[in-house]
Amino acid sequence: MMILILGGSGSGKSAYAEDYLLRTAGDKKKYYIATMQIWDEEMQAKVARHHRMRQGKGFTTIEQPMELEQAVSQMEPAGAVLLECMSNLTANEMFSGEQPVDRQTVITKILQGMEGLRKQADPLVIVTNNVFEDGIAYDSATIEYIEALGRVNERLAAEADEVVEVVAGIPQRIKAYPISIERKQACVLSNLFS
Template sequence: MMTLILGGSGSGKSAYAEDYLLRAAGDKNKYYIATMQIRDAEMQAKVDRHHRLRQGKGFTTIEQPTELEQAVLQMEPAGAVLLECMSNLTANEMFSGEQPVDRQTVITKILQGMEGLRKQADPLVIVTNNVFEDGMIYDDSTMEYIEALGRINERLAAEADEVVEVVAGILQRIKPGSPGAKAQNRQDSRG
């Protein structure tokens, strides 16, 4: 089963994704694919915070800021996987070299990596950012990034069994998944 969880920065999507995966994983091996490239103290602080939050939860962390297909080689078959997050992976694939990589190349590379990951992971939970609603026009390379992430998110949402948006810690199921999703949605909305 594949679940896509999206939301804005600081929306609570990461905490929800971890809890969701822990409930769905049962006794399977749990993998956390971390995609953030650490470039400054603020990023390091965020990574350190996420490590503290995951402590004692049984995750094996795979640091994979690019080359998603390499993460698959580090996992046992049929493990439970949390990919955090697609927006970082897309930015890293596009901007890690001296020149930005074109949008279509990035989309193709990430979606190919996702195919391998989907074959290896069950369940697979993907966290992504919603960066599309501010209505701003940015420089060309940023607009290329936004377009690439948008296309990747669209494809993942179409293929996902379930799509959830988290806003200010409140979730909304956009595409209900498992038979228990509607009952869980009612329980989550009551607190």
């Protein structure tokens, strides 16, 4: 099962994603794929805060700012995975060299890495940022990044079993996980006789 969780900066999407994974993981090994590259003290402080938030929750952290397929080789099959976050991964893949990598190459590379991860993870919870919402004019490299992240988000949302947008800490289901008729009937019957 793949769940895409999106929201703006400071929306509460990361906390929601972590809680979601902890509720659905059961006894499975839990992995946290961290994609942030640490460039300065502010980023280091943010990473340290995230480590403190996860402390004691049973996560194995895999620092993987690029080359998503390498994270797969570090995991046991059928583990529960939280990928935090697609926005950082896309930026890292595009801007880590001397020249930005073209949008289509970045999209293809990320989606190929996601294929391997989807085969290995259950559930797979992905955190990403909303794009195209601020209406600000950007330089061409930033537009390429926004376009790439937008296309990756579209593809992941289409393939996801569930899509949730978090706004001010409140999750809003955009795409709900389908429940079979038999399961709905069993839920209704169990509620009637409880």
